[in-house]
Amino acid sequence: MMNTPLFPTKAKEMVDVKTPQPTQLTLGEVLSQPSLGLSLLTPKANSLNRPVTGAHSFEISNPTRWISSHWIALTTGLRLKGKPEEQRELIEELVDGGITALGFALGINFKSVPSSILEVANELDLPVFSVPFATGFAEIIAFVNQALLSPNVGALRRFVSVQDYLLDSLLSQKPLRSLVERLSPLVLSQVALISSSGELVASSDNLELNALAEINQQLGLTTKGPRQLRDPKVVSRSRLGDTPATTLSQLIEFDTPYGPGLALAVVTPTQETMWLALIKTNESKVEPGFHLSLPLIRSAGHILSIALSTNAEKLNERRSSERALLAELVGIRPVKGATHKGYRTHFERLIEIGIDFSEPVHVIVGSPSSETSRDLKESIGEQIDALTENFTPTIWDSHNSKYVAIIQAKADVIEKILNEISTPPNLNFGISKAVDGPGQFSLAYRQANAAYGELIEKSARSDARKGSQGTGVLWFDDCNMVTWLITQADKTSFACKQKDRLAIFELERHSLATLKAYLDSNLDINLAATNLGIHPNSMRYRLNKVHEAVGVDLDCFGELVDLYVALKVIP
Incomplete structure (x- = not known):
């Protein structure tokens, strides 16, 4: 007897987007629960027999994009206060979307349900009930979920399978990329992970070419400044009937030429806000029964937070290991432990970093002037870190107020990189001769340090005459004979x-x-x-x-x- 695989190989097979089989739970059964204290405000004719396949809270416009038919929609009316036209449009949308009923919370934003809502609801035959202040949306949602648990065990199993499928992305070499790729077909959306400065971190393959610019514009993200939210329709997770969490702080909905969008804010371990943004594809509409979008997006947000924390820990470990290797190679600190003494071991560790001597390898010593601000000094370190991301194998550390780096790149590439880092000015760098193997790094460090020292002396003489501070790069091969002789001597x-x-x-x-x-x-x-x-x-x-x-x-x-x-x- 063959076992059916628990996790289908294709993501789209994991979620049944077809209309679910009718359940025995009705609106009348939900309203009849004395512990909830719900009161129906519209005529009872045939409304109590309406089927209920789920319940969810919302405070965003066009909620039927994310909530399927036969569900109970719950709201506090946050965005509806003083807007009778939007109140009427909401009822019309819920009716068109096949929503079973609307639950309206009292005592938060409204003392009573607005008359315009009740008028349109009576005309279009949409049941509306009031939710007392003492009853939280979570209680209603929990009751509906528990009532549906038995007949919908299959749906629950599929949702758990999908969560496991998303969690498996943490095991891949590129977890962030894997996560958005797996999430995309599950929610029928283009998916992008965006930094607070508007830079694309990872995206699904179906992301439109110009979609990133559109998302950044809608969210107010720029590459030249901090995040500023232009869309005021920001709701916390607590208002969406879920437990608040520090890693999922905001949901923002927006419209794009490519389709409706939703963005979830995720706070990184360094307290930077990243955005998990989704755009529903125009060719795919949310079919009845496809009610997993919001829960899946939230699950993806939690998994994303885990991935970012794991990445941060791995990055810190990697940097510590690389900087210890650098110290051993150039002789800043003595070698500790027998396992790292041999040059063969050093070579293997350099290969792991990407320094394989296929291109020239140099040691660089540099430093900003004493007047350089602390923020700029930290920025220089961040720019050096970015070299690795740009496929320039680099390890670096700071020692005695100077930066020491080992970099594998051609001379023109190194000059270009250092010139970019040297903006604004007041930075000086000395660069060693090319290194052929791990045994030469100590001498190369002396060469780079000597070139840096000679450059500082030249800059001091020049600045004294010009009355300003300069910036420069000096290669050891361009040093004077005295510097060359002293450095090469025993x-x-x-x-x-x-x-x-x-x-x-x-x-x-x-x-x-x-x-x-x-x-x-x-x-x-x-x-x-x-x-x-x-x-x-x-x-x-x-x-x-x-x-x-x-x-x-x-x-x-x-x-x-x-x-x-x-x-x-x-x-």
Whole structure:
């Protein structure tokens, strides 16, 4: 005996959009429940025998797009106050949609049911009943659901199957994309997941080319500023007869040239609002019995929240791992743990990130100026993060107020990226020679750091003359010979020679500071004096004292080069 699969392979097979079989629940049975306290306000003729296949609350216009026939519609009249024309249009729409009855809550927005509603309801034979303030819509919905549970076990099973089908999207490589693709045929809609800035995060294959722009316009989303809701018809989930939740805060309905739309707000773990937007396709109308749209959209919203939280956790874990790898490779921090010591292991981890040395790999060291705002510094980090999303393999971290990154890209691509990040200005970057393997990253870091240092010195001299701060990129291959020699030298040997050469200055308190300022200012006494905060004559006096104390001839070019190299701090 063969078992019938619990989850059909095609999404559209999971939801029966045909008219359900008649049930034994009638409007009279719902109204007769003493615990609900409902009162019929229209004539009883034949109304008590009307079938009831569900109940749902609404506060949006055109509710029959989302509620099928033979259902009880419940409302507080939120959008109807002082609008008799819309009140009459609502009754006409409910009649055309085959709705069984309208339940109107009292004591919230209205003390009594508006007369215009009762007049049209009597004319068109639509039962209208009042719901007392003490009775919540959830109680009515729960009673109807419980009464229908036995005859509609099949429908319940299908709905649970659909939820499981949507949950399975979390197991895919791209859960957000998978979720919208699975949701689309279930609700007969184009589906898009949109960020708060109006950027498309994921969409179903049937999304119209210009639909995103239309959705953004309707929701007031822009790529140049924060979200602003233009449509005032915003309702909370509590008013829709469901328990409020922090992850599903708003529902917005709107119209587009492609069909009616609905957007659900979902708050991400970083407190950013994303929108799950749907547009009903023009060629598919909601048939009687297809009453799962709103519940499925809400379920998708909950699943989306889970996916976003999971993605955030995975992203944090990945970044921590990548930054630890970066620190090990460039020697910022010592290697911890035997499993990461071998270059072979490092190479495997770089491959996972996408750095496979198929294109040039460089180390970059950079930093904004001290006057750069905190917001801009955070923005720079976000832009560097975006490199990976743009298929540029990158890992980065901050160390000693500088950004350190390993990037795989050609020179023109790197220049373009850094120029984009350097807007607005006051950013400087040093770039190493190309790296051939994991064992060369430590040297590459020294090269990038040296290039960055030389660029800062050049910028300082240039800014002092121009009175402004500059921006630049300097490749190690373009550094001067001194920087090149110092960086390529053995660190230990250079440090010993450096110490011996500078030992003669230990007894002279101002000697080193005076010489360094003089050399860094390109032998410009006035500029060096300004940098030290002293008068130019005081600067000349100190230089003479250095000559007298240690015998250094500052007119000898060889002596100056020797001191310049000795005063350089090896990166």
